[in-house]
Amino acid sequence: MSRSGSPTVVLVHGAFADASGFARVIPELIARGLDVVAPAVPNRSLLGDSAYIASIVRGIPGPVVLVGHSYGGAVITVAGAEDNVTALVYLAGYALEEGESLGELQGGFPDSDLAGALVHTPFPVEGSTTPGTDVSVEIDKFPSVFAADVDPGLAAVLAVSQRPLAAQAFAEKAPKAAWKTKPSWGLVATADHTINPEVERYGYTRAGMTTVEVDSSHLVMLAHPERVIELIEEAVRATAH
Template structure:
């Protein structure tokens, strides 16, 4: 995978789940780990999967800013979370100082990323593990549960905000190690 020799366990958080779903089809990828993430099926977009469920609190806190690329990218907006709502929505159980830094330094997402469809679903051929963040205000936890159940993901529920890797690092490491050990990765 991308110049990495040996077995790989891919870990994706949030829309990074779509990334590992797609790139996980590489031959040296041995397992997938989803952390409060989208587990897409073939020909499905983030927006389509999310659209099957009620919106999370994130929907009302998004800020759309014209792209600095202007018309070069079709003038698609950059998307961020309102700084004043970031901690509540993304990081309710993260140290407040860290949440403040994350809010101020967030990198915008490209709006069209939510419409791109997966062309492959690596979970159909690779074992997968995942954490549902049951207190997630960014992705409706039912979106996570549905995607994981459909994909046959070995799932653990953690009472966590969206940033489960910061608020519950031991549980995250445990799941990643479990995936690595079980898959030979």
């Protein structure tokens, strides 16, 4: 538990990104007396990634507020079932239903610009003769699709330092949906070209979340960090004991 007696905030990044996407949020949370953990998500499979984040959560003494951006929302949907998770915060994220995959949730809505900007690359899988498939975003299209309102110099760095998502993650079904039993907050990025904002809105509404909407690109943590911090703090205040 943090110095203030508040929950530890665990920040879970999504696909095509890493924990540095929270660089403008982390210092402000720490300045408010909160303990923060921002792990590296393997981005290999929904089940494996969720199990990894759950193991980190279990190792934290005291309550945890679990924050997921983008694909990280799907990860916290599963990992958030850990006993010490007191709240979930979704940032432009996927709030899956139990038994639902990313592909199924997304498939009910028109494609975003991301669909036409994806690159599929084989990668070796240890112990298998069949390669896996990495999914990333075309470098030239990354800024407009992912980070339209982020500093262009930073967007260029992010474009060439992507953490791809294995294609397998799109098809795996969430074995549980933690938002059914944990209080949850959701942020819709209304200018999102990576995830159709309607996908975010639908998932949050279905889950009965407290929802806010921000005129932002997909990388809302870098474009509008103050709004993200406000939402995290709301979840912390509402669930702190």
